[in-house]
Amino acid sequence: MHVLIISPLREGYMNLCGWLDGLKSERVTILTQTKYENNMNKMLKLNNQDEFCQVKSIEAFTDDNVIWNGLKINRENKIDVVFAYTEEMILPAARLREELGINGQSVKSAKAFRDKWTMYETLCSSELSLNVPQTFKVEGIEDVLKLEDKFPVVLKPRFGAGSVDTFVIKKTDDLGDLTSKADLSNYIAQTFVEGDVYHIDALVLDNEIKYSVVSKYFNTPLCYQDQKSIASIQIEQTSKIALDLKKLTEDVLRAMPTPQSTIVHLEAFHDGKKATFLEVGSRIGGGRINQEFVYNLGIDPDKILLEHMTGHDSSNELLKEIDEKLSKRRCGFVLTAPGKGVLTKLPPQSLFDVPSKNAYDYYIYGRTGRKYDYGHSSVDAIAAVSVFGKTTDGILQELRKINEWVDFSSAYEEEDKK
Numbered sequence: 001m002h003v004l005i006i007s008p009l010r011e012g013y014m015n016l017c018g019w020l021d022g023l024k025s026e027r028v029t030i031l032t033q034t035k036y037e038n039n040m041n042k043m044l045k046l047n048n049q050d051e052f053c054q055v056k057s058i059e060a061f062t063d064d065n066v067i068w069n070g071l072k073i074n075r076e077n078k079i080d081v082v083f084a085y086t087e088e089m090i091l092p093a094a095r096l097r098e099e100l101g102i103n104g105q106s107v108k109s110a111k112a113f114r115d116k117w118t119m120y121e122t123l124c125s126s127e128l129s130l131n132v133p134q135t136f137k138v139e140g141i142e143d144v145l146k147l148e149d150k151f152p153v154v155l156k157p158r159f160g161a162g163s164v165d166t167f168v169i170k171k172t173d174d175l176g177d178l179t180s181k182a183d184l185s186n187y188i189a190q191t192f193v194e195g196d197v198y199h200i201d202a203l204v205l206d207n208e209i210k211y212s213v214v215s216k217y218f219n220t221p222l223c224y225q226d227q228k229s230i231a232s233i234q235i236e237q238t239s240k241i242a243l244d245l246k247k248l249t250e251d252v253l254r255a256m257p258t259p260q261s262t263i264v265h266l267e268a269f270h271d272g273k274k275a276t277f278l279e280v281g282s283r284i285g286g287g288r289i290n291q292e293f294v295y296n297l298g299i300d301p302d303k304i305l306l307e308h309m310t311g312h313d314s315s316n317e318l319l320k321e322i323d324e325k326l327s328k329r330r331c332g333f334v335l336t337a338p339g340k341g342v343l344t345k346l347p348p349q350s351l352f353d354v355p356s357k358n359a360y361d362y363y364i365y366g367r368t369g370r371k372y373d374y375g376h377s378s379v380d381a382i383a384a385v386s387v388f389g390k391t392t393d394g395i396l397q398e399l400r401k402i403n404e405w406v407d408f409s410s411a412y413e414e415e416d417k418k
Helices: 016-021 034-046 063-076 087-100 107-114 116-124 141-145 174-178 240-255 289-297 301-309 316-320 322-328 392-409
Strands: 002-006 027-033 053-058 081-084 135-138 153-157 167-169 187-191 196-205 208-218 230-234 262-270 275-281 330-336 340-345 359-364 371-373 383-389 411-413
Touching (some): 002 063, 002 301, 016 034, 016 301, 053 063, 063 087, 081 087, 081 301, 107 116, 116 187, 116 240, 116 275, 141 174, 196 240, 208 240, 208 392, 230 392, 240 262, 262 301, 289 301, 289 322, 289 330, 289 359, 316 322, 330 392
Parallel strands (some): 002 027, 002 081
Antiparallel strands (some): 135 187, 196 208, 196 262, 208 230, 262 275, 330 383, 340 411, 359 383
């Protein structure tokens, strides 16, 4: 069996070696960016995985170029499985599957999970009674002006990710600044919803939800626009809020053209009384969500999905233990917001330097010498730190202390002074 893994990310961001451990009897090709090819090959050689895994690279990671090079790889060695790691690659991977007649997520399904307008059309046409914000198609500023009586509204790019280029419009005057920042020709507008924001991370295998884990965002995914850090903490999984959100996830996946086997990242509001759908993706969540599963629950969702797609299921028993593990401890992470200026100093880079005995994961994203102008997406960060704990409040206190430590230990200079 020949497996094609499509990922424009560097090898350190994925648990690539762990994935490949379960695919040693297969032929694997990784399609990545040219700048990551050498390091990826070194890693494969170091782990003796270069015997069954090869790296192909391309400079321009556009949809059509990915598909074109996928077809070239198929001509050399017939592809049986196509696996897309990032949100942006979900749709080109589906197009490649259909072109080659390969099982997996279809183009129809990928569009519904990738294009927010198609997503909402799909859910609103469902026979299920789903609580979703009122949503409008936007093709220009004039479409937003027609919604003045519905302000505040949230404007989102249809194919966006990480809350990039997402704006809350409270009054008509807000549009003056917006028109110089964004091209609104491919947007949606939604009525503003009050409530805390949560994410639900789930795994579907053979049309069965194997788990769904509910976490709460502290500060919203749009907090980067106010130069604030974002945190996420797993909540009590048997609480009313968690059960409401798990039920919403089940209903959404029933209404959507959900792949037979997939990872799911769903975001929703809850105001204490009811859950309201926000959006859903057929991929792993961002930030350090994957690390929470690896370290706290002992599973790697992408590894499980890849093994299942190739008939090498080896994690069935681990999946049964998730609820018990979550009842004993939960975890959370903070993505510390970048400042403004040229970064001249980073915090100490050892996990042992983090001011928390419960910290288990520490990753530095920041680079000294790089110019920052605060964050531009919900996952922009100088550092990410994850901690264990027994209560949400206890974890939140630790994350706040860590966020202050990262800010205090970092330094910036104005560019003209550098």
